[in-house]
Amino acid sequence: MTAFVxxxxxxxxxxxxxxxxxxxxxxxxxxxxxVVFLHEGLGSLAMWKDFPQRLCDAAxxxxxxxxxxxxxxxxxxxxxxxxxxxxxxxxxxxxLPALFEAxxxxxxPWLFGHSDGxxxxxxxxxxFSAQIEGAIVLAPHILVEDLSVQSIAKxxxxxxxxxxxxxxxxxxxxPDSAFWGWNNIWLHPPFKQWSIExxxxxxxxxxxxxxxxxxxxGTLEQIRGIRxxxxxxxxxxxxxxxxxxxxxxxxxxxxxxxxxxxRQSTGDNx
Numbered sequence: 001m002t003a004f005v006x007x008x009x010x011x012x013x014x015x016x017x018x019x020x021x022x023x024x025x026x027x028x029x030x031x032x033x034x035v036v037f038l039h040e041g042l043g044s045l046a047m048w049k050d051f052p053q054r055l056c057d058a059a060x061x062x063x064x065x066x067x068x069x070x071x072x073x074x075x076x077x078x079x080x081x082x083x084x085x086x087x088x089x090x091x092x093x094x095x096l097p098a099l100f101e102a103x104x105x106x107x108x109p110w111l112f113g114h115s116d117g118x119x120x121x122x123x124x125x126x127x128f129s130a131q132i133e134g135a136i137v138l139a140p141h142i143l144v145e146d147l148s149v150q151s152i153a154k155x156x157x158x159x160x161x162x163x164x165x166x167x168x169x170x171x172x173x174x175p176d177s178a179f180w181g182w183n184n185i186w187l188h189p190p191f192k193q194w195s196i197e198x199x200x201x202x203x204x205x206x207x208x209x210x211x212x213x214x215x216x217x218g219t220l221e222q223i224r225g226i227r228x229x230x231x232x233x234x235x236x237x238x239x240x241x242x243x244x245x246x247x248x249x250x251x252x253x254x255x256x257x258x259x260x261x262x263r264q265s266t267g268d269n270x
Contacts, residue, residue: 038117044072212241
């Protein structure tokens with residue numbers, strides 16, 4: 001069931017939409033692990049559809065899904081508000097800790113992030129490694145590639161000339177808030193220099209990075225670059241898969257996540 005919590009952020013109170021999955025689930029050692037799902041740049045709680053439930057049921061874990069401010073049913077971005085170059089840093093370093101505090105989360109969660117949500121998960125893991133069990137990131141960005149910019153420019157054309165706005169309206173109270181906040185910053189020329197390559201080197205917790213070989217928003221250099229800087233990272237490169245592995249190869253992503261979490265829990269990293 002969807003609920004709302006209010007946090008203070010950026011000088012105002014914002015309402016964050018969230019939902020728990022199997023919050024009372026336990027295992028032989030006590031409370032089941034908690035997985036927190038961080039959505040993509042145009043995503044929301046609802047846009048995950050049934051994937052978080054399927055993963056949590058298969059892995060025997062609890063889940064928390066939420067919509068970042070500006071998305072879904074959370075407080076929309078004001079029309080005149082432009083996101084800064086550090087917008088993902090602020091989500092990782094300010095919003096996510098505030099959400100955890102507001103929800104009184106005492107566990108060390110697993111982070112499961114897709115696209116921008118994957119980058120936010122990496123930034124959180126880099127700054128607060130001791131506060132998580134580990135992270136699974138799907139199609140994350142650690143730098144801006146020409147391919148990313150080209151695909152995001154195509155998305156702008158689609159938003160202006162097709163029914164994309166109407167389709168996003170099914171998942172966002174204010175689709176313009178979600179779309180233009182994301183699209184404008186990614187196509188802002190100074191954002192071409194954005195990179196978190198140096199920051200992620202401080203990640204010490206287990207990390208699984210997944211990407212589709214046919215990802216239209218980034219090359220495999222994104223996840224390969226993660227392993228260069230975080231050598232213990234496990235990589236999963238998926239054929240017949242675009243930018244959304246949890247949609248294109250859901251069964252493989254669930255199986256890989258289950259195996260990864262289990263191996264870390266038992267100390268078997270072979």
